[in-house]
Amino acid sequence: MNFGGKIRINKLGICIIVGAMFLFVYYMTSNKSSNLETKSVVSLKKLLIASIEATVKGGKEVVDVYKSSKLNERSKGKTKEGVNDPITDADEKSNCAMFYSLTHTFPDIKVVSEEVSSESDCRTLQTLDLDEQVLSSEVTMWIDPLDATKEFTENLLEYVTTMACVAVNGEPVIGVIHFPFGEEPKTYWGWVGKGVSEELYAKFQKKLDDSHPIVIVSRSHSGQVESIVKEAFGNSFSVIKAGGAGYKSLEVCSKNVTAYVHTSVIKKWDICAGNAIIKALGGKMTTLKNEDINYKDIKNTVNSDGILATIENHDKLIKHFKII
Incomplete structure (x- = not known):
């Protein structure tokens, strides 16, 4: 055996090996960069348009069921206060129209609805036709296919709305509240830092009447809210009752009332849209502990x-609750 032979280095082979290593390293680094660049993003402008279209679609379903006189009212159970929590075909059909049109149009975002409908039980729905961009992973949408279902079953249609809200990193950014009934359906929207719908802005121009402060509360979830409001603000404040969180939020925006107060548990799909619109107008919606409401966690509804x-006067009014 000859171990004394010479090893001949092939320069071309070395060049090929070095080149291949360089290409491999370049591929790995560029691939990581590409993955970062191709993260799913979504247009907030398109989400606003989609929210408006979805609420209008849902509103049409609500009106159609009402006109059919076949509400098919059932109970989902009772609230903490013992009030019946009804559901109708209108809730479910509006949910089909809103939920699946949004999820088909934006498959990467999370949509949380008050109602649950199997897609197989919904008729075929097309995606919505649709610009600050954000990561899809940062967006959560909260929708209420029929706010004020109890009032809907009682023929109190002025309180009935369909609502959609866009939250970015838990903060309400876009809110849409649609009133499907009345002489003409009306849609109000607000985009924080961007603007509000023309009709909403016109309502907002009204001067708030400080001489006769009014607090609006829920007619079906009042709990001890009336006595708490009286204790907090005294007899100088009047208390009125109304249905639907969307309706009450718009009463605040229109300056028909001084404040909207709710002292018991409330679901986030009931308040997110109103929260965004009030915020877009420069107002505030907080907990009674003066904490912002976070809409990021889809499990915490x-x-x-x-x-x-x-x-x-939010900071002034919230102090009254701290002394109770």
Whole structure:
């Protein structure tokens, strides 16, 4: 055996090996960069348009069921206060129209609805036709296919709305509230830092009447709210009852009331849209502990600390609840 032979280095082979290593390293680094660049993003402008279209579609379903006189009212159970929590075909059909049109149009975002409908039970729905961009992973949408279902079953249609809200990193950014009934259906929207719908802006121009402060509360989830409001604000404040969180939020925006107060548990799909619109107008909606409401966690659908919503004097009014 000859171990004394010479090893001849092939320069071309070395060049090929070095080149291959360089290409491999370049591929790995560029691939990582590419993965970062191709993260799913979504246009907030398109989400606003989609929210408007979805709420209008849902509103049409609500009106159609109402006109058919076949509500098919059932109970989902009772609230903490023992009030019946009804559901109708209108809730479910509006949910089909809103939920699946949104999820088909934006498959990467999370959509949380008050109602649950199997897609197989919904008729075929097309994606919505649709610009600050954000990562899809940062967006959560909260929708209420029929707010004020109890009032809907009682023929109190002025309180009935369909609602959609876009939250980015838990903060309400876009809110849409659609009133499907009345002489003409009306849609109000707000985009924080961008603007609000023309009709909403016109309502907002009204001067708030400080001489006769009014607090609006829920007619079906009042709990001890009336006595709490009286204890907090005294007899100088009037208390009125109304149905639907969307309706009450718009009353705040229109300056027809001084504040919207809710002292018991409330679901986030009930308040997210109103929260965004009030915020877009420069107002505030917080818990009664004066904490912002976070809409990021889709598993945490409940706000347990009450709400105070105002257009003006929020910090002054919230102090009254701290002394109770």
